[in-house]
Amino acid sequence: MKRPKLRSSLLLILLAGTFTNSLAQVAQTPPMGWNSYDSYGATVTEQEIRANAKMMATHLKHAGWEYVVVDYCWYYPNVAALNNPPQTDDDYQPRLIMDEYSRLLPDPERFPSANSGKGFKPLADYIHSLGLKFGIHVMRGIPRQAVYLNSKIKGLDISARELADTKDSCQWLDNMYGIDWSKKGGQEYYNSLIELYASWGVDYIKVDDILAIGPYHENDIEALRKAIDLSGRDMVLSLSPGAAPLDQAAHLKENVNLWRISADFWDRWEDLKHQFDLCHQWEQHIEPGHWPDADMIPIGLLSQRGPLGPERRSNYSADEQQTLMTLWSIARSPLMYGGDLTMMRPSELHLLTNKEVLAVNQASENNRQLFRRGNHVAWIADVPNSENKYLGVFNLGEDAETPVYVLLADMGISASVEIKDLWSHKNLGKFKKDFQALLPAHGSGLYLIKTN
Numbered sequence: 001m002k003r004p005k006l007r008s009s010l011l012l013i014l015l016a017g018t019f020t021n022s023l024a025q026v027a028q029t030p031p032m033g034w035n036s037y038d039s040y041g042a043t044v045t046e047q048e049i050r051a052n053a054k055m056m057a058t059h060l061k062h063a064g065w066e067y068v069v070v071d072y073c074w075y076y077p078n079v080a081a082l083n084n085p086p087q088t089d090d091d092y093q094p095r096l097i098m099d100e101y102s103r104l105l106p107d108p109e110r111f112p113s114a115n116s117g118k119g120f121k122p123l124a125d126y127i128h129s130l131g132l133k134f135g136i137h138v139m140r141g142i143p144r145q146a147v148y149l150n151s152k153i154k155g156l157d158i159s160a161r162e163l164a165d166t167k168d169s170c171q172w173l174d175n176m177y178g179i180d181w182s183k184k185g186g187q188e189y190y191n192s193l194i195e196l197y198a199s200w201g202v203d204y205i206k207v208d209d210i211l212a213i214g215p216y217h218e219n220d221i222e223a224l225r226k227a228i229d230l231s232g233r234d235m236v237l238s239l240s241p242g243a244a245p246l247d248q249a250a251h252l253k254e255n256v257n258l259w260r261i262s263a264d265f266w267d268r269w270e271d272l273k274h275q276f277d278l279c280h281q282w283e284q285h286i287e288p289g290h291w292p293d294a295d296m297i298p299i300g301l302l303s304q305r306g307p308l309g310p311e312r313r314s315n316y317s318a319d320e321q322q323t324l325m326t327l328w329s330i331a332r333s334p335l336m337y338g339g340d341l342t343m344m345r346p347s348e349l350h351l352l353t354n355k356e357v358l359a360v361n362q363a364s365e366n367n368r369q370l371f372r373r374g375n376h377v378a379w380i381a382d383v384p385n386s387e388n389k390y391l392g393v394f395n396l397g398e399d400a401e402t403p404v405y406v407l408l409a410d411m412g413i414s415a416s417v418e419i420k421d422l423w424s425h426k427n428l429g430k431f432k433k434d435f436q437a438l439l440p441a442h443g444s445g446l447y448l449i450k451t452n
Contacts, residue, residue, distance in 0.1 A: 022234045023225065027257040028288045029362045030334045031204065031236055033067025033135070038298050038338025041306030042073035046111040046123060048342075055341035057130035063353040064362060067204050067236075068127050069135035069336070070120070072307075073173070074111065075104040092145045096175070101154035102146035102189075103196050124201035135204025135236070136197065140220050141168070141176040142189065154192035158185045170209040181219045187226060194227035197235070204236040211260060212242030218251065225255040238293065238334075243278065249285050258293040258334050265295035266308055267315040269442060272324055273396055276377055279331040280369045286332050293334050297324065300339020300348050314339065318347065322423065323394060323444040325351050329361040330379045330392040330446065356422040357446055360390050370411065376404045380411055389413070389449040390422075395439035404437045404445075411449065418450040 034052055036044040053068045075096045097105040099117070106114035106123075113122035124134040146160035153160060163185045168178030179186040197205065207224060210217045221239065228235050238258040252259050261278045265271050275294050282292035299314045299321050316324065328335060337352060364381035371378050375397030381390040389411055393404045408417060408431065419428045419435060423446055437445045 022228045022231075023237070023255070023257065023289060026234045026236050026289070027291065030291045030332050031067055031238075031258070032065045032335040032358075032362075033069060033133070033204070033337070034065070034341055035069040035071050035135075035137075035206075035296055035336045035338055037071035037137070037307065038296055038302050039300075039304055039340045041303070041308075042076060043078070043305040044070065044074070044110070046113060049123065050126060052341040053127050053130055053132060055344070057132055059344075059349060060341070060352060061131060063355055064358055065335075065337075065352070066131075067133045067135050067336070069137065069204055069206060070123075071137040071206065072208075074106050074136065077107050077109050092148045096143065096145055098143060098145060098151070099196075100152055101192055102142060102151040102160045103154075103193055104143055119196065120200040120202065128201060133203035134201060135206065136202055137206045137208060138193070139170060139173060139176045139208050140210040140217060141170075141178045144169075144175055144177055147177055153185060153189050154195075155188050156185050158183065163189060171213060173209070176209070178217075179220065186219065187223045190220070190223040190227040191230060194224070194231045194235075198231040198233040202233075202235060204238065206238040206240060208240055211239040212244050213263075216245055216248055218248075221251070221255050240293075240295075244292075246281060249282075253285065253287075253290045257289060258291050260295060261292045262295055264308075265298065267298040267302065269316075269320060272316070272320060272327075275327060276369075276372075276394070276396065279327060279333070280372075283331065283368045286367050291332060291334050294328055294331065295333075296336045296338040297328065298338045299324070299351065300337070300341075300345070301343040302339055304340065317442065319440050319443040321348075321351060323442055325357065326392050326394070326423075326444040326446045327379070329357050330364070330367060330381055330390060332361055332364065332367050332381075335361060354423065356425065356448070360392075360422070360446065364390050370406070376402075378404070378406055383448070387451040389451070391419075391435075391447045391449055392444065393437045393439065393447075394444045395441060398441050400441045402439055402441075404439055406435045406437075408433060408435065408449075413449070413451060415451060420448040420450065422446045422448055 034056055056065055077094055097107055105119055108115040127134040142160050142164045147164045150159050150161040164177040165180040166177050170176055210220055237256045239256050240260040241264055243262050244259040261282050302312055303309050304311050365384055367381040370380040377394040379392040395402045416430050416432045418430055
């Protein structure tokens with residue numbers, strides 16, 4: 001009589017072992033990669049994705065860069081320079097490629113390897129063959145086209161039209177409806193989506209219209225988490241856009257790996273200056289597997305066919321570019337480059353491959369703002385398994401060659417130290433009581449403080 005109970009217990013243990021908690025296994029350090037949006041908007045092609053991936057594998061992988069993410073509207077046909085491709089209310093043109101279960105597929109005109117229902121698997125296989133990882137951008141909810149056609153939902157008797165909340169739609173891309181969570185089926189729908197993405201070999205999912213512009217979509221976030229765990233594939237879950245609500249920090253850390261702390265970040269000094277406030281607000285929530293996301297790095301060649309302004313090299317000066325990379329590193333933001341990798345200049349490559357700077361992003365601890373005195377800012381972090389510190393200093397003002405002073409006592413250091421400039425790789429010598437960094441307007445420095 002005891003044997004059936006034993007078998008049942010073993011069965012439960014075995015079943016439990018078939019599911020993974022991807023949240024606990026991925027993004028133990030801030031993800032580093034490239035995202036197509038800043039350079040190509042809604043128009044990137046497979047050829048461009050492959051070319052950027054090849055550049056990453058050749059020139060960046062050795063420094064830790066690994067994710068290649070196809071952003072925004074990959075299921076649309078060629079949409080030229082349109083940033084927000086429309087679907088009209090009467091007949092939902094242009095028609096999008098969609099399977100029988102209301103799941104959007106890559107447009108084969110832009111992604112030829114996706115033809116015949118292959119989806120992104122051939123492209124993901126190519127990315128993986130380079131030793132890299134593959135990601136996609138998706139929108140929250142159910143395609144309006146699926147509602148119009150009253151398509152099926154995999155594993156359910158309920159249709160897309162019955163499951164959708166047609167009063168809930170995105171403010172900037174009108175191709176999706178929200179899910180009516182008063183009905184059964186929302187979890188099953190997200191399960192079917194993640195099952196499809198797992199079959200393609202997706203390693204990273206960026207979910208849009210879910211976080212902060214409009215309501216915080218708690219049900220969708222939890223459903224995505226469960227669906228990823230059920231899929232058996234480790235995937236980074238990233239949420240955007242907008243400034244995440246600080247009072248949802250605990251919920252975010254229970255469910256996702258990355259969450260945006262700002263609106264879309266672009267190559268404007270005021271945007272960068274504002275990130276200092278936001279990074280400081282979120283600093284206590286920086287931890288392995290959970291990363292407040294200061295957004296992509298708009299450096300290099302941008303907006304070739306949208307999404308913002310004319311095609312251009314980043315408006316950030318060389319000093320501002322270093323300030324961006326210094327803040328993102330010492331605040332441990334995910335590093336997702338937005339410029340065209342195939343058109344990188346040596347100065348941009350240098351910013352992305354300084355391993356001593358990247359080590360601050362990937363391996364520091366207890367990251368926090370040390371002080372803000374007007375336009376002078378300092379951040380500090382601990383070097384793991386050491387009494388040493390990392391120090392980032394910033395001049396956010398307009399006065400050039402401004403000295404920024406840091407007292408060693410403010411860092412909890414009473415003895416003399418040696419200081420190394422991580423950007424120049426130069427040892428600056430010994431210091432006893434304080435350290436002074438002479439910085440240009442909008443400039444920064446990043447240092448290793450050696451206590452022994």
